[in-house]
Amino acid sequence: MDRASVVVITHNRREQLRGTLQRLAALPERPPILVADNASTDGTADLVAREFPEMRLLRLDENLGAVGRNLAVREVTTPYVAFCDDDTAWQPGALAQAADVLDAHPGLASVTGRCLVEPDLREDPITPELRFSPVPGPPWLPGPALLGVLAGLTMIRVSAFREAGGFSSRLWLGGEEELLALDLAARGWWMCWRGDVVIHHAPSRLRDPRRRRGLGIRNTLWTLLLRRPWRSVFRRAAAVLSEAPRDRTTAAAVAECLRGLPWVLRERAVVPAEVERGLRMLEESQRRSQARRYVG
Incomplete structure (x- = not known):
């Protein structure tokens, strides 16, 4: 090909x-x-x-x-x-x-x-x-x-x-x-x-689900901070964290996110308004999603 x-x-x-x-x-x-x-x-x-x-x-x-x-x-x-x-x-x-x-x-x-x-x-x-x-x-x-x-x-x-x-x-x-x-x-x-x-x-059994969950939370928060308007950052971050288990994995992910704030804020570039409108339209399906739960 x-x-x-x-x-x-x-x-x-x-x-x-x-x-x-x-x-x-x-x-x-x-x-x-x-x-x-x-x-x-x-x-x-x-x-x-x-x-x-x-x-x-x-x-x-x-x-x-x-x-x-x-x-x-x-x-x-x-x-x-x-x-x-x-x-x-x-x-x-x-x-x-x-x-x-x-x-x-x-x-x-x-x-x-x-x-x-x-x-x-x-x-x-x-x-x-x-x-x-x-x-x-x-x-x-x-x-x-x-x-x-x-x-x-x-x-x-x-x-x-x-x-x-x-x-x-x-x-x-x-x-x-x-x-x-x-x-x-x-x-x-x-x-x-x-x-x-x-x-x-064919999902591999050779994975660390807790580490994957931590990375998913951290990267979701970083992506919000990097590309979304502040109102959306706070709304979506609150939703993500409210659904995540309150354990060491989640706490470590949040701490890692906060340690990255200096570079995140330097590289922050908010998406155009039409892209943000599309992202907001996705939030309801994301809220109801069974595939995006940070529970591993």
Whole structure:
């Protein structure tokens, strides 16, 4: 496939990555595949080099989180890139379908697909929020308008990704996509969801749910401070914290957020009014969401 590459980031999930890469290698589109190994210590990089020599391997010296994707995208030569986690897999035909949508709509930055969770292939709980997004979009938009992307489920226009600066090194991982999406929207790019672009997700058991929750809370608060008007910052921050468990993980996340205030305030750049209007329209669905609960 000469239109889209696939970028996979991974860290210490060797066996699950093997299965993911086997599935990606068997896709009929035959896309170029780049694997960014975030300093794994379990032999992941050696496995990729040995069993998948046709794939481009980036052996990173430290765990850079989402920035591993940025480094891989620097080497992408196709106009589009599909992001993939080591526990997700694009289904046959999905890459071609997403690329067709981007080909047909030059004002579109990204296409986020429908996630089916293995083994029973139920829709991910966040699907209704995407399918029924209230964000208004132009008549030409080929799906519900979004103000967010999900990295493991999204194909993005490389030029738009580079224009927006990619993923923030400050956020590392955990809701890091939201800041990128707001920066795309602020530059006039559109994002949409498509139910005919299907990705499977086999959630890895090799994760620290408390740490992920802490990162999610911290990064949500930082993103609010970086891009939302003050009234929205206080309203949404209060909502997020009221739903989070009152424990050490939440307290540590808030403390980490506060320690970052000097750089956050220096880099604060509020989104345009039309983007803020869309974000406010999303708040009710976010309040009712079962997929955005910080309870891990």
